[in-house]
Amino acid sequence: MNELPEVVRLLIFLVGIIGFAALNAAYLVWVERKGAAHIQRRIGPKEVGPFGLIQPLADGVKLMTKQLLVPAGVDPILFKVAPILLLVPAIMSFLVIPFSEDLVGRDINIGLLMIFAFASVNVFGVLIGGWGSNNKYAVISAARAVSQNVAYEIPMLLIVISIVMVSNTMNLNEIIRQQAGWFFNWNVCRIWVNPLMPIAFVVFFICSLAETNRAPFDLAEAESELIAGAYTEYSGMGFGVFFMGEYANIVIGCALTTILFLGGWQSPIPWSPAGLLGTLWGVSWFLVKMYFLIWTVVWIRWTYPRIQFYYLLNLSWKILIPFALINLILTAAMIKVF
């Protein structure tokens, strides 16, 4: 891929990434519904196509043919900008995610920083959507989303800092390269670098759940108390785009967890075919790990009920942040000592 002109390469990546995000959004809905159904011992979508596989397409057509209502009294600009503000940063983050050693949109040195920079725009989308809707439920939900994100960004970043300290780089590809070899070289198992690594992994995963507003932290949506939270006033594709953004964020969160802790595109054994096959090999491992995490996200959603807001803040401030801090200090100490 490296001999193509830069512009062409980026264009291909942009199209590919948007396609990947859209496909993921569509089929994660399907996975979610199937997962939910089987956990409740139902069947789930089954009418449209084999195993209901064409259901996302049907849903898409339905969403697109619905009228995009803009209720009276909303702030028309903010109202329309909000879904895009949620979706675009999520898609942008895909640019720096290395799917394989040489399959990455932009192999930049501050990839990790860029993802977090964009991730903080995402909560802005929810906030603006809620505020612009001029609806009290939406505003409550937007306020919740912000305080939740503030609470969970801290432990998440503390963990990330410790990873950066261990790897000594913010380049995602480099972080993965350092986890080469057997699977016990993956960050999650490297307890000789930092004995708290597995806990750091769990904390990071919990935080990424909270960041993406997934159950049991889906207080921003809270469809049973706040109707649909910040998205109450949205209809048709406006709502659809919000959901696409949400699912894209889940993919990003799981991809990031894979990269930081599960060795990204590294296979669990120190062997890889050469050339194009090697790329495919890497991509498959990356996708397997990522989708396993995504499936866990679905599994978690249909296991736990939504928690109350003060539980959520207690969990963050009383448990996750202290552990993340201890982890950080321990990492620093271990690096200094050894």
Next chain:
Amino acid sequence: MSGYFEDIYTGTKSLGIGLGITIKAFFQPVVTLQYPYETIKMSARFRGHIELVGSEETGEPLCIVCGMCQKACPSGCITVAGEKPEGSKKKVLTHYILDFTKCSLCGQCVESCKPGAITFSKDYNLAGPRKEDYVFDLLKRLTERNS
């Protein structure tokens, strides 16, 4: 501080148990009945709307047109009518209409019927857009079943 680690331990453990339960359910076979495509046989005591019983040999209704069921019905769902053919002592049922829209499935009609000419059907697959569809001509249903 004493309860802190204990809380974390029990909390994590119970979260794990929860995940275990759901994953087990995930791999268990589904129990949904695919309703419009599948129906189940109702249990012996199921009470659907009433149905006329035909005699085992001839298939003719056992009803002697005594009118007890009509009298017993608190909702007035039942209309029976019969006539005496020339030279016969017994009445023959000509008309048995059940207005199921008003029936409360109380079973008084079945209880009051001495010859046991009516019973509960096992039919629960009843849904329709029009009220008139639920005024049943039970005699017609019986002849249809016989043929």
